Amino acid sequence: MPPRVAFRASRQQPVGVVIVGCGAGGGVLAKELSEAGLTVLVLEAGRRFIAGVDYRTAEREFEVTAPTVFAPEPSRDRHTCHGTAFEVSRVKGVGGSTLAYLAVVPRFHPSDFRVRSEDGIADDWPLTYEELESYYSEVEYELGVSGPDGEDASPFEPVRTAPYPTPPHEFNKASLAIKRGADRLGWHLRREPLAIPTKPWHGRPACLRAGACMFGCAAEAKSSIDVTYVPKAEATGRVEIRPRCVAREVTVGDDGRARSVVYLDAKGQEHEVFGRVVVLAASAIETPRLLVMSRSRRFPAGLANGSGLVGRYFMEHLAVVAFGVFDERLDAWRGTPAGGSIQDFYETDRPNAFARGFTIEVNCSRQWPLAVARRLGVWGASHRARMKDVFGRMVGLATVGEQLPDVRNTVELDPVVKDSFGLPVPRITCEARDNDRAMLRVIPRRLTELLEAAGAREIWEPAYMPGWSAHYLGTCRMGRDPRTSVVDAWCRAHEVPNLYVGDGSVFVTGAAANPALTIMALAMRTAEGIVRAFRDGHA
Amino acid sequence: MLSALAELIVPSDGDGPGARDTRVAESLERHASRSAEVRARYARGLAAIDLVARRHAGSPFLGLPPARQLDVLGRIHAVAERVRWRRDASWAARVRRRLARVHYSVAGWGARHGMGEAHVFFPRLVDDVLAQFWTSRQAWQWVSYDGPPMSEGYPDLGTPRGA
Numbered sequence: 001m002p003p004r005v006a007f008r009a010s011r012q013q014p015v016g017v018v019i020v021g022c023g024a025g026g027g028v029l030a031k032e033l034s035e036a037g038l039t040v041l042v043l044e045a046g047r048r049f050i051a052g053v054d055y056r057t058a059e060r061e062f063e064v065t066a067p068t069v070f071a072p073e074p075s076r077d078r079h080t081c082h083g084t085a086f087e088v089s090r091v092k093g094v095g096g097s098t099l100a101y102l103a104v105v106p107r108f109h110p111s112d113f114r115v116r117s118e119d120g121i122a123d124d125w126p127l128t129y130e131e132l133e134s135y136y137s138e139v140e141y142e143l144g145v146s147g148p149d150g151e152d153a154s155p156f157e158p159v160r161t162a163p164y165p166t167p168p169h170e171f172n173k174a175s176l177a178i179k180r181g182a183d184r185l186g187w188h189l190r191r192e193p194l195a196i197p198t199k200p201w202h203g204r205p206a207c208l209r210a211g212a213c214m215f216g217c218a219a220e221a222k223s224s225i226d227v228t229y230v231p232k233a234e235a236t237g238r239v240e241i242r243p244r245c246v247a248r249e250v251t252v253g254d255d256g257r258a259r260s261v262v263y264l265d266a267k268g269q270e271h272e273v274f275g276r277v278v279v280l281a282a283s284a285i286e287t288p289r290l291l292v293m294s295r296s297r298r299f300p301a302g303l304a305n306g307s308g309l310v311g312r313y314f315m316e317h318l319a320v321v322a323f324g325v326f327d328e329r330l331d332a333w334r335g336t337p338a339g340g341s342i343q344d345f346y347e348t349d350r351p352n353a354f355a356r357g358f359t360i361e362v363n364c365s366r367q368w369p370l371a372v373a374r375r376l377g378v379w380g381a382s383h384r385a386r387m388k389d390v391f392g393r394m395v396g397l398a399t400v401g402e403q404l405p406d407v408r409n410t411v412e413l414d415p416v417v418k419d420s421f422g423l424p425v426p427r428i429t430c431e432a433r434d435n436d437r438a439m440l441r442v443i444p445r446r447l448t449e450l451l452e453a454a455g456a457r458e459i460w461e462p463a464y465m466p467g468w469s470a471h472y473l474g475t476c477r478m479g480r481d482p483r484t485s486v487v488d489a490w491c492r493a494h495e496v497p498n499l500y501v502g503d504g505s506v507f508v509t510g511a512a513a514n515p516a517l518t519i520m521a522l523a524m525r526t527a528e529g530i531v532r533a534f535r536d537g538h539a
Numbered sequence: 540m541l542s543a544l545a546e547l548i549v550p551s552d553g554d555g556p557g558a559r560d561t562r563v564a565e566s567l568e569r570h571a572s573r574s575a576e577v578r579a580r581y582a583r584g585l586a587a588i589d590l591v592a593r594r595h596a597g598s599p600f601l602g603l604p605p606a607r608q609l610d611v612l613g614r615i616h617a618v619a620e621r622v623r624w625r626r627d628a629s630w631a632a633r634v635r636r637r638l639a640r641v642h643y644s645v646a647g648w649g650a651r652h653g654m655g656e657a658h659v660f661f662p663r664l665v666d667d668v669l670a671q672f673w674t675s676r677q678a679w680q681w682v683s684y685d686g687p688p689m690s691e692g693y694p695d696l697g698t699p700r701g702a
Contacts, residue, residue, distance in 0.1 A: 058689035061674045172696040208692025218689050333686065334693040369684050370673040379548045379616075379665045380609065384555060391682045 018275035023096015025502035026281035027225035031233040032527035046092030066215035075420035087467035095226030103195040105517035126489035135521035143223035144201030147193035174332035174395035175339035181454025195223035281502035304493035317469035318401025324456030337365035354438035358401035476505035490529035561675040584660030
C-alpha cells in the first residue's frame with residue numbers, strides 16, 4: 001500500500017504540481033519535485049500493478065495469460081488511423097510503458113541534438129548533449145543501468161562522465177551467433193545499456209535472466225518506474241498517485257495560466273483538481289490529445305497551440321524485424337530479451353540516399369514454444385515437424401531507425417469515434433516519408449547481410465512494422481521560437497507559463513536510440529526548472 | 540468433433556506427442572464451458588465446418604476419412620488466407636481482399652453452406668489448439684524447452700535449467 005499523504009488537493013488549497021501520467025516522465029518528475037519540497041498529485045489513467053501478484057510469468061500457460069496483464073482496455077484505449085495502419089503499443093498504469101519495456105536505455109548522441117547544423121535536415125534541439133549529460137548520469141545511477149565500459153564499450157558511445165553503475169550482462173548463445181556475423185563484417189555488436197542491474201541495486205535483486213521483461217518483472221529486478229522513482233516519490237509523504245483517473249481537460253484562468261485538471265475516475269465520475277503548476281506527461285499520443293481537448297475562448301485551437309503545432313511532427317522509430325534460423329541450438333529465451341546492439345549505421349553517411357541512420361538490436365524476445373508456433377503459421381502434419389526444425393534455433397533482429405519529423409505526421413482528435421468516456425479518440429497519421437522510405441530500402445539489406453554472415457541457414461524476409469517500436473515522440477516539440485515550437489528548452493509551454501510537458505512529445509527529432517533514458521533525463525531537468533520557478537515566485 | 544479437429548491440427552504420431560496425447564480437446568471443452576459466449580462461438584463454428592463438409596464432400600465431417608477431412612479444412616483455410624489482413628498488401632490486393640470479405644461475410648452470397656462462419660472460426664480454433672498444445676509439459680519436453688521464465692530465471696545461459 002502506498003504511504004498516506006500529508007495533503008489533500010482542493011480548490012481552496014491547490015496542490016503544488018498536478019502531473020498527468022505516471023510513466024518515464026511523470027514518475028521522475030513526481031520524485032524530483034516532492035524531494036524538493038513540493039506537493040504533487042499524479043493522475044494516472046491505468047491501474048497500479050503489484051509485481052508479485054499480477055505478473056504471470058511463472059505459469060505454464062504464461063504465453064496465454066501474461067500478455068493479458070498490460071493489454072489495452074478496448075473501450076478506453078481506442079485509436080484510429082489515417083492512411084497506413086498503425087499498431088499502437090503502450091501501457092497505461094503506474095509505471096507507464098516502462099512496465100513493459102525491454103529496458104534498453106542508450107543515451108542519444110551529441111549529433112542528435114544538432115541535426116540541422118550537422119546534416120541540414122529537421123531542426124536542432126534547443127539544448128545540447130553536454131547540457132543533458134549530468135542528468136543522464138543521475139538517472140542511470142537511480143536505475144542501476146548495466147553497461148560495458150573500457151574495451152568492451154561501443155566505439156560509438158557518447159562521452160560519459162561516470163561509468164555504468166553495474167557491469168554488463170553476458171551474451172546468450174543467440175547473441176553470440178549474431179556477434180559472429182558482426183565480427184566478420186567488421187560491425188560492432190556490443191552489450192547495450194540496460195536498466196536491469198546485474199547486481200543488487202537500491203534494495204532490489206539482480207536480474208534473474210528470465211527473459212520475460214515485457215510482461216513485467218515479478219522479481220522487481222527490472223528498473224521500471226513503479227519500482228524505482230515511484231516508491232521514492234511516495235516516501236516523501238508529499239505525493240499522491242490516483243490510478244484509473246483519465247484527464248479530460250486542463251482549464252485556464254482569466255490570467256491565461258493553467259488552473260486545474262478535470263478528470264474522470266474509474267466510475268466515470270468527474271472531478272477537478274487545482275494546481276499551481278500542471279505537467280502533462282501522458283505520452284506523445286495522449287498529451288496532444290488532452291491539449292486539443294482543452295479548447296477555450298482564449299485557446300480556440302487547443303491549449304498552448306497558438307503555433308498550430310500541437311499534435312504535429314509525430315514520430316516513431318522505424319522498426320524492421322527479421323528472423324534467422326541456425327543449425328545450432330540458440331535457446332534465445334535465456335537471458336535478457338535485448339541481446340546487444342550495433343550502432344555502426346547511426347550517423348548520417350553521405351553516400352547514403354538518406355540522412356541520419358539506425359541501430360540494429362538483437363531481439364531474443366518471444367522465442368517460446370507458442371510464440372514460435374504462431375509465427376510459423378502452419379498446422380497439420382507439417383506443423384510439428386517444422387517446429388522441431390526451427391524451435392530453439394531462431395533469433396530476431398530489429399531496428400531503431402530514425403524517422404525524421406514531418407509536419408504531415410500527426411495525432412489529432414477523431415471527429416467521429418469516441419472512447420468509453422465519450423471523449424474523442426486519437427487519430428494517428430504516420431507515414432514513412434521520402435527520407436524514411438530511402439532508409440527502409442537499406443535496412444532489410446543490412447539485416448540480411450548480418451544474418452548471412454552469422455551463418456543463418458534460413459532468413460525470414462525483414463518486415464517493416466509501423467507502430468511496433470512503441471517509441472512515440474514529437475507532438476509538442478521544444479524550441480526557442482514560439483512560432484515553430486510548443487514548449488521552450490525547459491519544456492514549459494510558450495503560451496502558458498505554468499504548464500509543462502514531461503514526456504516524449506517534446507522531442508525535436510527521434511534519434512536512432514530507444515528514448516526512455518532521454519525522457520527521464522529531460523524530466524529531471526524540467527523538474528529543476530519547475531523548482532526554480534517556485535523559488536523565484538513565478539509558479 | 541472437437542477432438543477430431545484438434546488431432547488434425549496437431550496430429551499425434553510415433554515421432555512425438557500431438558493434440559490427443561496432451562488432451563487438447565478436453566482443455567478446450569473446459570475453456571468453452573466457462574463462458575456462454577465462447578460456448579456459443581464454438582457451437583456455431585463446429586456446425587459451420589460440418590456444413591462445409593456436407594456441401595463440399597457430401598457427408599457430415601465425422602463421416603469422412605481423415606484425408607477428406609483435411610481437404611475440407613484446407614478449403615476453409617484457403618478462404619481464411621484470402622481475406623486475412625496483410626500490412627504490406629498492394630492496393631489491388633486490398634481491393635481483392637475486401638471483395639472476398641464481402642463475398643464470404645455471414646450475410647453475403649458466398650457465406651451460404653457454412654463458409655462465412657467457418658472461415659472466421661477455423662483460424663481461431665487453430666490458435667486455441669496451438670495454445671493448449673504448446674503450453675503442455677509433454678510438448679515442452681519434446682522440443683527441450685526449459686520454461687516457464689519465472690520464478691527461477693536462468694542462472695546459466697548456456698545450459699538447460701536443471702541439467
